Amino acid sequence: MHIVIIGNGISGISTARWVRKLSDHDITVISDETDYFFSRTALMYVYMGHMRFQDTQPYENWFWEKNRIKLMRDRVLSVDTERKALNMRDNETVSYDKLVLALGSAPNKFGWPGQDLDGVQGMYSAQDLEGMERHSVGLKHAVIVGGGLIGIEMAEMFHSRHIPVTFLVREQSYWNGVLAKEESEMVNRVIRKNGIDLRLSTELKEILPDENDKARVVITNKGEEIACQFVGLTAGVHPNIAFVKDGAIECQKGIMVDEYLATSVKDIYAVGDCAQMRNPLPGRRPIEAIWYTGRMMGETAAYNICDKPTSYNPGTWFNSAKFFDIEYHVYGFAPANLPETYETLYWEHPDGEKSIRLVWDRESGWIAGFQTMGVRYRHEVCERWIEDRAHIENVLMNLGLANFDPEFFDQYEKDVVAMYNKSTGRNLKLVEKRGLNSVVKFLKRAF
Numbered sequence: 001m002h003i004v005i006i007g008n009g010i011s012g013i014s015t016a017r018w019v020r021k022l023s024d025h026d027i028t029v030i031s032d033e034t035d036y037f038f039s040r041t042a043l044m045y046v047y048m049g050h051m052r053f054q055d056t057q058p059y060e061n062w063f064w065e066k067n068r069i070k071l072m073r074d075r076v077l078s079v080d081t082e083r084k085a086l087n088m089r090d091n092e093t094v095s096y097d098k099l100v101l102a103l104g105s106a107p108n109k110f111g112w113p114g115q116d117l118d119g120v121q122g123m124y125s126a127q128d129l130e131g132m133e134r135h136s137v138g139l140k141h142a143v144i145v146g147g148g149l150i151g152i153e154m155a156e157m158f159h160s161r162h163i164p165v166t167f168l169v170r171e172q173s174y175w176n177g178v179l180a181k182e183e184s185e186m187v188n189r190v191i192r193k194n195g196i197d198l199r200l201s202t203e204l205k206e207i208l209p210d211e212n213d214k215a216r217v218v219i220t221n222k223g224e225e226i227a228c229q230f231v232g233l234t235a236g237v238h239p240n241i242a243f244v245k246d247g248a249i250e251c252q253k254g255i256m257v258d259e260y261l262a263t264s265v266k267d268i269y270a271v272g273d274c275a276q277m278r279n280p281l282p283g284r285r286p287i288e289a290i291w292y293t294g295r296m297m298g299e300t301a302a303y304n305i306c307d308k309p310t311s312y313n314p315g316t317w318f319n320s321a322k323f324f325d326i327e328y329h330v331y332g333f334a335p336a337n338l339p340e341t342y343e344t345l346y347w348e349h350p351d352g353e354k355s356i357r358l359v360w361d362r363e364s365g366w367i368a369g370f371q372t373m374g375v376r377y378r379h380e381v382c383e384r385w386i387e388d389r390a391h392i393e394n395v396l397m398n399l400g401l402a403n404f405d406p407e408f409f410d411q412y413e414k415d416v417v418a419m420y421n422k423s424t425g426r427n428l429k430l431v432e433k434r435g436l437n438s439v440v441k442f443l444k445r446a447f
Contacts, residue, residue, distance in 0.1 A: 007029075010295050013029065015102065019302045027070065036061060038056040076088060079248075084097065084267070101271070101275075103240045103272075104274060106238060117209050135229070142229070143228045144232040145233055146169070168204055174198070180336050181336075190323055239275075330369065332369030334368075342359055354373060354412070355371075358370060367391070376404040378402050378439060400413045
């Protein structure tokens with residue numbers, strides 16, 4: 001049986017690797033972006049000089065031949081679902097027995113005048129990195145549009161080369177649809193602390209060209225004119241499904257899939273950023289453009305391709321990012337706007353660059369989520385507490401188990417417990433259990 005995978009990102013390559021672990025099927029991975037799989041999240045570090053592009057490739061070049069995974073550098077123009085064939089740009093056709101669509105995302109564009117000028121782009125692909133490198137030569141000023149994670153990464157990239165940046169964020173505070181008021185304001189501060197010109201409640205209206213059709217000026221919705229030679233469009237992404245959305249495969253925003261990641265067409269699956277769940281699990285979104293969900297979808301699809309029926313279950317939500325020097329981690333339920341049925345405890349360090357937030361169910365006391373800024377907590381411990389529905393007070397007394405900061409770093413769990421005691425009149429004591437041995441013992445037993 002011939003398994004063809006379109007896309008060599010984390011979801012497509014995870015599918016290929018697991019199909020090979022589970023079977024002896026023929027595997028072909030098609031991509032027109034790069035010859036080999038690379039870590040997309042590491043692109044910014046190539047620009048910043050911390051890595052070479054080849055260092056972003058998790059596997060040596062010989063890995064693919066050894067594991068009998070054929071790599072094809074080409075573009076798929078259309079899918080002929082009746083003939084089970086792909087119409088290609090360079091090759092004539094490629095036939096498949098089962099097909100996996102791992103098409104990833106594409107940057108959003110909202111019809112702004114000038115959005116297709118030279119020097120206007122997103123930051124998603126290897127080609128986008130090449131574009132940033134090309135336009136950085138002699139660059140005097142950049143404007144970034146959109147207040148998500150890619151926007152702040154692009155700002156940090158330019159900042160590393162001392163290129164002035166204006167950052168347009170339409171919201172009243174950075175990423176306030178995801179972060180609560182306190183954490184959002186913390187990120188505002190760190191952006192400005194690093195010399196970025198942060199313009200909140202400001203939207204792009206138009207990009208004006210110079211005589212060579214290159215970006216020259218950005219005009220905002222407030223009538224401001226900002227001279228620039230580069231405009232980064234980072235106002236989110238959408239499923240990259242242009243060449244399949246009008247065909248036989250059912251699509252909405254993404255490619256519709258069931259719990260087994262099967263599409264509406266027999267023997268075709270979709271994974272990663274391009275997949276839209278028909279019936280997402282409680283608390284999960286139909287489309288989740290997150291690295292770890294792409295990896296898990298790839299593994300799940302491989303099991304189903306190899307006749308080992310497995311439903312997709314991403315488990316407890318988590319995510320992480322970095323806002324300049326501040327690491328962000330979230331486990332479970334910690335939304336920007338908390339429902340009335342939940343309680344939260346928020347502690348912030350006096351330096352304004354570290355915080356710990358706990359969220360729990362008001363009636364039962366069950367812990368629901370953790371969110372930290374500038375403090376590292378152990379994924380496994382937080383996930384165990386959430387899945388075991390541990391009581392908030394049991395969590396607080398054992399909170400030291402979660403801390404994953406390096407040795408000799410200050411730890412703040414006593415301050416968190418003291419804040420809880422002050423607000424509730426309780427007298428909880430933090431149990432001094434830290435270190436790997438304590439964590440291992442905890443994870444081996446039910447809470």
